[in-house]
Amino acid sequence: MTMDAKDRTIIEATQAGLPLVPRPFVVLAQTLELSEDEVIDRLAQLKKKGIIRRVGAAPNHYRLGMTANGMTVWDVDDTIVDHIGEQIGALPFVTHCYRRPRALPEWRFNLFAMVHGQDRDEVMAKRQEIANLLGETCAANDILFSTRILKKTGMRLRRKDA
Amino acid sequence: MTHDLTELDRKLINRLQDDLPLVPEPFADLSREFGISQDELVDRIKALRDTGVLTRFGPFFDAEALGGAFCLCAMEVPPQRFEEVLTKVNAFPEVAHNYERDHRLNMWFVLATERPTGISATALAIEKSTGLKVLLFPKEREFFIGFRVTA
Numbered sequence: 001m002t003m004d005a006k007d008r009t010i011i012e013a014t015q016a017g018l019p020l021v022p023r024p025f026v027v028l029a030q031t032l033e034l035s036e037d038e039v040i041d042r043l044a045q046l047k048k049k050g051i052i053r054r055v056g057a058a059p060n061h062y063r064l065g066m067t068a069n070g071m072t073v074w075d076v077d078d079t080i081v082d083h084i085g086e087q088i089g090a091l092p093f094v095t096h097c098y099r100r101p102r103a104l105p106e107w108r109f110n111l112f113a114m115v116h117g118q119d120r121d122e123v124m125a126k127r128q129e130i131a132n133l134l135g136e137t138c139a140a141n142d143i144l145f146s147t148r149i150l151k152k153t154g155m156r157l158r159r160k161d162a
Numbered sequence: 163m164t165h166d167l168t169e170l171d172r173k174l175i176n177r178l179q180d181d182l183p184l185v186p187e188p189f190a191d192l193s194r195e196f197g198i199s200q201d202e203l204v205d206r207i208k209a210l211r212d213t214g215v216l217t218r219f220g221p222f223f224d225a226e227a228l229g230g231a232f233c234l235c236a237m238e239v240p241p242q243r244f245e246e247v248l249t250k251v252n253a254f255p256e257v258a259h260n261y262e263r264d265h266r267l268n269m270w271f272v273l274a275t276e277r278p279t280g281i282s283a284t285a286l287a288i289e290k291s292t293g294l295k296v297l298l299f300p301k302e303r304e305f306f307i308g309f310r311v312t313a
Contacts, residue, residue, distance in 0.1 A: 003228070011223065018220040020208045022200040023186055036186060043221065044184045050227040055188070057178035057207070057216040064175070064215070071263065071270070082303060089305025097305040100234065103297045107236075107267070112299075144270070150260035151252045151271070152217055 002049065006034065010042055011051075016153075018055070066116045068145065070123040072130060073109035075102075075140040081111055084137060088113050091133075093126045108140060120145060167215065170196060174206060175215065231278040232258075234299040235285060236267040237292070244268070250291045256284045267297065 003011075009032055019027040025043075029036045046052045061069060076084050081099055088111065089097035096114040113130060117123040127143055134141075167175075173196065182188045193200045210216045225232050239247045244262075251257055251271060260271035273284050285296040 011228075014221050015223065016220070017211075017218050020204045020211070020219065022189055022204060024188065025186060040184050040186065046221075047184065050224055052221045053224050054181040055184065055221045056180060056182055057175070057211075057219045058222070059175050059179065060214055060217050063213075069261075085303065085305040098234075098301045099303040099305075100299040100301060103299070106297060107299075112234075142265070144263040144265040144267075146261045146263050146270075148262040150248055150262055150269070151257055152259050 003046070003051065006032075006038075007042055007046060010034075010039060011046070014043075061116055062149070065118055068117045068120045068123045070115045070117075070120070070127065071144045071146070072113045072115055072127050073142050073144065074111040074113070074130070074134065074138050075108045076111050076134070076138050078110070080137055084134060085111055087133060088130060091126075091130070093117070094130075109142065170198075171206065171210060171215070174203075175210065178207070178216070178219070225274040225276075228276065230274060230276040231281050232301065233273045233281045233285075234301070235271050235273055235288075236297045236299065237269045237271075237288075237294050238267050239269050239292075239294060241268075247292050247294065251288055254284060254288060256280065 010028070013028060013032060018024045021027055023036070025036045025039045029039045032039065043052065043055075047055075061067075074084075074088075085097055085099055088094055091113075093115055094113045095116055096112075098112045099110060100112055102108055102110050115123050115126045115130075117126060123145070124143070127141075131138070131141060174192075177192060177195070183191070187200065189200045189203050193203050196203065198206075207216070207219055211219055237247070237251075247269070248260075251269065252260060254273075256273045256275050258272045258274040260269065262268060263270050273281055275281055275284060281298070281300070285298060289296050
């Protein structure tokens with residue numbers, strides 16, 4: 001990983017967000033005692049390396065009326081789970097789809113597909129669409145609706161001096 | 163609630179899920195596109211953030227590219243202990259997101275750590291702090307998605 005101390009101070013200074021002004025990197029440069037060009041150049045390098053995925057906003061689904069959020073979970077045969085995962089992940093209403101290890105005996109599901117909707121009925125209908133697609137290749141499934149966001153801060157680096 | 167969003171707000175929310183350029187005036191293109199000044203534009207974004215429609219505005223970092231790791235975790239928290247356990251779990255800065263879900267496993271959170279070894283270390287620390295078992299569900303494979311919410 002190629003990141004130096006200055007990159008780190010830039011990450012620490014921006015992980016909670018960018019200053020909302022027309023020239024945010026000037027503000028950042030003053031705080032960090034760097035030039036605006038250097039801040040932009042370093043951010044661009046971090047992006048090139050994939051450390052920054054994008055610069056933009058994360059909307060709150062709930063405030064946009066997407067109040068139902070169901071984590072659908074599926075117990076799919078290990079030999080075909082990747083093939084099935086590609087199909088599920090491509091569905092327009094599936095927002096995230098992952099293969100994860102089972103935690104037996106407490107948890108038998110190995111495919112996770114997140115479904116958002118205006119209400120629970122809509123999410124349940126989408127769950128049924130997934131079930132139809134899977135047919136007998138899936139031994140069991142469940143859905144876990146979120147009832148409350150308890151925290152949503154994103155990644156935070158601990159300060160070096162902490 | 164969505165009724166207080168203007169048409170401009172909706173367009174803005176959709177566009178802000180794209181990538182803004184890393185240039186001295188990153189809002190310049192959007193300002194031209196929407197026909198408002200950059201000052202008006204950033205004020206609009208500020209208002210959307212302050213009212214919680216946008217949870218954050220800025221760079222999104224990839225913990226894995228930083229040499230770190232993510233892991234989804236779940237706990238079965240006795241209902242009468244929920245708030246107490248929540249306070250303890252959320253006190254860990256490694257807990258990036260946390261959701262209550264209606265299931266026997268009722269607390270689901272994502273750990274984001276600077277080193278891969280930080281995941282098990284943090285999970286152990288959470289078990290020690292709460293006295294409850296933490297189940298780890300690391301991502302083995304992601305099936306790609308270009309996720310965006312349409313406002």
